[in-house]
Amino acid sequence: MGLFSDMAENLLQKILKAHLVEGEPRAGSEVALRIDQVLTQDATGTLVYLELEAMRVERIVPLAVSYVDHNTLQTGPENADDHLYLMTVCRKLGAHFSPAGNGICHRLHLERFARPGGTLLGSDSHTPTAGAVGMLAIGAGGLDVAMAMAGRPFYLPMPEVLKVELWGRLSPWVSGKDVILELLRRLTVKGGYGKVLEYVGDGAKALTVPERATIANMGAELGATSSLFGSDEETRRFLASQGRAHEWTPLEADPRAPYDGEIVVELSTLEPMVALPHSPDRVVPVREAAGKRVDQVIIGSCTNSSFHDLALAAEVMASKGIHPKVSVVIVPGSRQVLHLLAKGGYLDKLIQAGARVLEPACGPCIGMGQAPPSGGVSLRTFNRNFKGRSGTPDAEVYLVSPETAAASAVKGEIADPRSLGDPPEVRRPPLDWSGEDLMLRPAEDPSRVEVIRGPNIKPLPPFEPLPERIEGKVLLKLGDDISTDDILPAGAEALPLRSNIPAISRFAFARIDPSFAQQAKGEGGIIIAGANYGQGSSREHAALVPRWLGVGAVVAKGFARIHRTNLINFGVLPLTFLDPTDYERVQKGDEISLEVGDLERAIVLRDLTRGLSIPLRHDLSPREREILRAGGVMNLIRRGS
Numbered sequence: 001m002g003l004f005s006d007m008a009e010n011l012l013q014k015i016l017k018a019h020l021v022e023g024e025p026r027a028g029s030e031v032a033l034r035i036d037q038v039l040t041q042d043a044t045g046t047l048v049y050l051e052l053e054a055m056r057v058e059r060i061v062p063l064a065v066s067y068v069d070h071n072t073l074q075t076g077p078e079n080a081d082d083h084l085y086l087m088t089v090c091r092k093l094g095a096h097f098s099p100a101g102n103g104i105c106h107r108l109h110l111e112r113f114a115r116p117g118g119t120l121l122g123s124d125s126h127t128p129t130a131g132a133v134g135m136l137a138i139g140a141g142g143l144d145v146a147m148a149m150a151g152r153p154f155y156l157p158m159p160e161v162l163k164v165e166l167w168g169r170l171s172p173w174v175s176g177k178d179v180i181l182e183l184l185r186r187l188t189v190k191g192g193y194g195k196v197l198e199y200v201g202d203g204a205k206a207l208t209v210p211e212r213a214t215i216a217n218m219g220a221e222l223g224a225t226s227s228l229f230g231s232d233e234e235t236r237r238f239l240a241s242q243g244r245a246h247e248w249t250p251l252e253a254d255p256r257a258p259y260d261g262e263i264v265v266e267l268s269t270l271e272p273m274v275a276l277p278h279s280p281d282r283v284v285p286v287r288e289a290a291g292k293r294v295d296q297v298i299i300g301s302c303t304n305s306s307f308h309d310l311a312l313a314a315e316v317m318a319s320k321g322i323h324p325k326v327s328v329v330i331v332p333g334s335r336q337v338l339h340l341l342a343k344g345g346y347l348d349k350l351i352q353a354g355a356r357v358l359e360p361a362c363g364p365c366i367g368m369g370q371a372p373p374s375g376g377v378s379l380r381t382f383n384r385n386f387k388g389r390s391g392t393p394d395a396e397v398y399l400v401s402p403e404t405a406a407a408s409a410v411k412g413e414i415a416d417p418r419s420l421g422d423p424p425e426v427r428r429p430p431l432d433w434s435g436e437d438l439m440l441r442p443a444e445d446p447s448r449v450e451v452i453r454g455p456n457i458k459p460l461p462p463f464e465p466l467p468e469r470i471e472g473k474v475l476l477k478l479g480d481d482i483s484t485d486d487i488l489p490a491g492a493e494a495l496p497l498r499s500n501i502p503a504i505s506r507f508a509f510a511r512i513d514p515s516f517a518q519q520a521k522g523e524g525g526i527i528i529a530g531a532n533y534g535q536g537s538s539r540e541h542a543a544l545v546p547r548w549l550g551v552g553a554v555v556a557k558g559f560a561r562i563h564r565t566n567l568i569n570f571g572v573l574p575l576t577f578l579d580p581t582d583y584e585r586v587q588k589g590d591e592i593s594l595e596v597g598d599l600e601r602a603i604v605l606r607d608l609t610r611g612l613s614i615p616l617r618h619d620l621s622p623r624e625r626e627i628l629r630a631g632g633v634m635n636l637i638r639r640g641s
Helices: 011-019 042-054 077-093 105-112 127-133 142-149 176-187 202-206 209-222 233-241 307-320 335-343 346-353 402-411 501-507 516-523 541-549 561-569 580-585 622-630 633-638
Strands: 020-022 030-033 037-041 063-067 096-098 119-122 136-139 154-157 160-167 195-200 226-229 261-266 273-275 283-285 296-299 327-330 377-380 396-399 469-477 525-529 551-556 573-577 591-595 603-607 612-617
Touching: 011 020, 011 030, 011 136, 011 195, 011 226, 037 042, 037 105, 037 142, 042 063, 042 077, 042 142, 042 541, 042 633, 063 077, 063 105, 077 096, 105 119, 105 127, 105 209, 119 127, 119 142, 127 136, 127 209, 127 226, 127 233, 136 226, 142 154, 142 561, 142 633, 160 202, 176 209, 176 261, 176 273, 176 283, 195 209, 209 226, 209 233, 209 307, 296 307, 296 402, 307 327, 307 335, 307 346, 307 402, 335 346, 377 402, 469 516, 469 551, 501 516, 501 541, 516 541, 525 591, 541 551, 541 561, 561 573, 561 622, 573 580, 573 603, 580 612, 622 633
Parallel strands: 037 063, 037 119, 063 096, 119 136, 160 195, 160 261, 195 226, 296 327, 296 377, 377 396, 469 525, 525 551, 551 573
Antiparallel strands: 020 030, 030 154, 273 283, 273 396, 469 591, 573 612, 591 603, 603 612
16 A cells, blocks of 8 residues: 555544554554553553653643553552552653452443543553544553653554454344454464454454454454554444544545455354463364363453453353353453343343452453463453463363353363354443542642552663674574563462562563573573564563563564564564574574674674574664664663653
């Protein structure tokens, strides 16, 4: 796709036209966008606000919302201290604040703030959920989000646009989760890299906004930059139900709009799908996994925690009964959803059926409670099933729709929901309370607000500029699809330390090599990795902590988008093999040297142990080279650039 013109335009082109600050919107070229809204969550947001304070930002420019939804398990004072810091710093700097228990950031933002045609940047990889209402929503690392909050544009390589045509109607017991699982089956976790997915066709128009949100949310698992649906009558109905009909505007791609690729899904042919352990793209029809015993079923997360998802599950489990050997956990997406479940009588059905109902929060999705038993089988309506993410290293976690989860809960084994007969009818009661009154607005007089910091909250560590030479050892050699959970895990032990880099550093690569942190801090060096390094969560800690431990560069076959940017923002060189077969030639423990003083020239990895010279590439833009030379974005800001 080329420059904007008077010719037909797709959704991305239309939104970019209104938000482009600099650059040419050609695939692969770097563009800068004006950001209308920003969201953070507490696991990443504490660091974002520490970065804003380090920048000496006195007032946030775009609409900003800080959600507390990740670290709500309080086994010590650390999480509560972070929440108090966030509440006070938000009121002082001009952000809205959503306290713990209000709900999950993506569900809440969809209810209260997302709007067609706008741009949203979030310090969470599932920010594209807001694409369900025609908003260009992009997940990013915290430093990029902080820069946007300070009024600076957001930079990214211009994505390609993949047209996803949805035709027909979904069959009974088949839902939006099955649509995105089918796309993961076809495209894999690497298939969306460098792309925005645009959903069009009569099948797309027939989907509800919550179904669209499920699909847009899990576009992150494809590696996509974002996902977009048009803003149509269904969008208008959703916004009207939230008391925001005045914020609706129609938005759709022009007929014969240009695209860089196309994929067609006939919805009527889809059947219930399941992602097998331990990757979201190991997808097969549910019938192929049917009969596998189930120990635990969890319905919720930012992917599938809408009223309809949970009410349908309530009807199924109330009428059929939960199998006595299955633990069922329900996680509403927001207080509004919980209110509607109670008002419609569905909460009572869940209680009487024996389901455990948690507060509206991320919870088990990020390993904060509800870990399965040893060797347990857990069916979850979540978006990720990476090994160990549940909190149980040897658990088998399957990703399914709420329909499949409910059917499996009553049968005690993985079950095709179509075996239950006709789906139950779900009736949504009128919405008479939105939950908006529970969000705290910015202080009218910021000078009267005292920012409160607990003892665990530490300032950002300083870093030196890029040296002429990086020397040390190959600290780790890793395979393909290493996630940020592998680099720096979530869970009840590590998450409370997100605002204390020295303290959390001991968890770096702990599941892969428990000695890594101690070894790296003493020796420094580089990491060797396969393809798609850094997939998954946007957590910038996965770049910041290795940098603090002395990692100067990561040499990989390829990088996930957000993690590559995070590495650059903290002064870690992301390098790729010019010849991917060279990956086999370098081993853990090898002594290496990298001449990096001139980023305009090709970089050669010298393996001193094996006497090898291996050419590398970096594909850095001029702006990214400047950041790396300075030793990271914060160093540039401190010197006034």
